Amino acid sequence: MKENELVEILRGCAARKLPELDGLLGILRTTEGAAPYVFHHCEELAGLVLSPRYPLGGIVRVLQARYPKARLGVVVRACDLRGLVELAKRGQVAPDRLYLLAVACTPEEAQHCRCQRPVPNPTGWPQVEVLGSPAAAAEAHPLLVQNERLGLAERWAFWRQEFAKCIKCYGCRNICPECFCQACALEDPLWVERGILAPPFPTFHLVRAMHMASRCVGCRQCELSCPAHIPLTVLYELLRRDVAEMFGYQAGEDLSAQPPLSLSLTEETTPLPNP
Amino acid sequence: MGEPFEPRIVAFLCNWCSYTGADNAGIARMKSPPEVLPIRVMCSGRVSPEMILRCFRAGADGVLVLGCHIGDCHYISGNHRTAKRIPLVQRLLSYVGINPERLRLDWVSSAEAPKFVQITNEFVQTIRSLGPIRQELGLPRMGGGR
Numbered sequence: 001m002k003e004n005e006l007v008e009i010l011r012g013c014a015a016r017k018l019p020e021l022d023g024l025l026g027i028l029r030t031t032e033g034a035a036p037y038v039f040h041h042c043e044e045l046a047g048l049v050l051s052p053r054y055p056l057g058g059i060v061r062v063l064q065a066r067y068p069k070a071r072l073g074v075v076v077r078a079c080d081l082r083g084l085v086e087l088a089k090r091g092q093v094a095p096d097r098l099y100l101l102a103v104a105c106t107p108e109e110a111q112h113c114r115c116q117r118p119v120p121n122p123t124g125w126p127q128v129e130v131l132g133s134p135a136a137a138a139e140a141h142p143l144l145v146q147n148e149r150l151g152l153a154e155r156w157a158f159w160r161q162e163f164a165k166c167i168k169c170y171g172c173r174n175i176c177p178e179c180f181c182q183a184c185a186l187e188d189p190l191w192v193e194r195g196i197l198a199p200p201f202p203t204f205h206l207v208r209a210m211h212m213a214s215r216c217v218g219c220r221q222c223e224l225s226c227p228a229h230i231p232l233t234v235l236y237e238l239l240r241r242d243v244a245e246m247f248g249y250q251a252g253e254d255l256s257a258q259p260p261l262s263l264s265l266t267e268e269t270t271p272l273p274n275p
Numbered sequence: 276m277g278e279p280f281e282p283r284i285v286a287f288l289c290n291w292c293s294y295t296g297a298d299n300a301g302i303a304r305m306k307s308p309p310e311v312l313p314i315r316v317m318c319s320g321r322v323s324p325e326m327i328l329r330c331f332r333a334g335a336d337g338v339l340v341l342g343c344h345i346g347d348c349h350y351i352s353g354n355h356r357t358a359k360r361i362p363l364v365q366r367l368l369s370y371v372g373i374n375p376e377r378l379r380l381d382w383v384s385s386a387e388a389p390k391f392v393q394i395t396n397e398f399v400q401t402i403r404s405l406g407p408i409r410q411e412l413g414l415p416r417m418g419g420g421r
Contacts (some may be wrong), residue, residue, distance in 0.1 A: 076318070086392070091306060108413070147370060150372075151374060152372045153375055153411075155369075155370065155371060155372030156371060156372025156373065156411075157372070158372070158413060159370075159371040159372060160372075160412075160413075179383070185325055190325075190329070191325040191328070193332075199332075200412075200414045200415055201328075201331060201332040201412070201414060203325075203328050203329065203332050206324075206328050206367060206368075206371065207324065207325055207328060209367055210324040210325075210328075210363070210364065210367060213363050213367075235367070235370060237369070238366070238370050239366065239367060239370075242324065242363060242366050243363070246362065246363075247359070260359060261319065261356065261359055261360060261363075262356075263355075264351075264352035264355035264356070265345065265352070265355040265358060265359070266352070266355075
């Protein structure tokens with residue numbers, strides 16, 4: 001399905017649903033550009049668009065904290081939906097007050113993001129409508145295979161050079177839909193050297209990678225927004241595979257499955273819906 | 276170069292089992308390796324990835340995490356988290372090219388003083404064979420405590 005057809009269908013659904021909601025969060029295009037916007041009136045929906053993409057999870061979190069009773073609609077992609085699922089598990093958003101219009105990405109978009117799961121999978125989400133036709137998963141990042149083949153010394157040589165490009169803009173953290181801690185370990189001088197560019201030991205990236213284990217939903221926003229083009233999601237994807245292998249857990253797939261790293265060995269991570 | 280390699284190893288010991296085990300090894304006058312710097316934590320579950328990474332950043336050649344056996348945790352399931360977390364940290368280290376053998380997790384109860392001595396000796400041997408982390412990763416020399 002073409003993107004403009006999809007936008008028309010989306011606007012139709014939004015217009016039908018908007019009267020029941022207190023607002024619909026989406027992207028508004030104006031003459032000045034595009035930005036996240038809460039739509040209140042059906043007339044405004046002519047400006048509702050699907051691109052550029054922007055992760056709305058963090059905005060949902062802030063809106064829900066500020067308006068605890070509001071019934072909010074959100075236009076989401078598959079990765080946004082996964083992100084909201086993980087936020088809900090950690091008590092950051094309330095699913096029962098969120099109506100999701102989940103749009104399946106087009107094949108071109110899936111290719112652009114190298115998305116492995118471009119089709120919204122609303123397992124367990126109370127109110128969700130899925131629009132668009134499913135696209136095939138894109139090919140995995142070539143670096144994933146390459147990293148497996150390299151020896152330890154070669155891996156270090158590669159990653160050291162990648163991490164040396166980091167300018168510590170914190171863009172990867174700021175754009176991440178899963179980063180919500182008020183006190184961020186990456187800003188704590190105890191764990192991460194501040195004011196040193198390209199520190200000899202890459203604590204910043206390793207700490208962030210550990211925090212992403214069992215949490216990263218693979219939206220690749222961090223990598224796409226990185227001004228230094230560091231292939232961050234390769235590390236996160238490797239850890240995601242490990243978490244799936246060790247604990248049978250897929251971040252963002254099932255609202256009822258609990259994050260395994262915060263459970264004991266005897267508590268169950270509920271089994272995967274699609275193993 | 277030319278100096279003999281004296282490994283620096285940080286051992287996080289849980290207050291209730293492994294630290295007591297290490298203490299008992301001392302009381303029984305068993306010889307445990309001087310390369311190991313013990314840090315007492317209330318639970319092995321307290322040992323966050325940040326702490327481990329900071330040890331490596333500060334120049335530790337190896338990090339040892341010792342806790343109560345599964346089922347014996349003073350906090351019921353604190354060490355369950357450790358058992359899940361440390362293997363992931365090891366995998367992450369290996370993905371960026373740091374030898375995962377530089378991080379070891381094991382269980383030592385308060386009655387297992389000989390096991391404490393055996394594990395620390397083994398680990399010192401492992402780290403000796405791996406060589407200095409600074410050399411392996413090409414890190415600059417710096418003073419202790421960073």
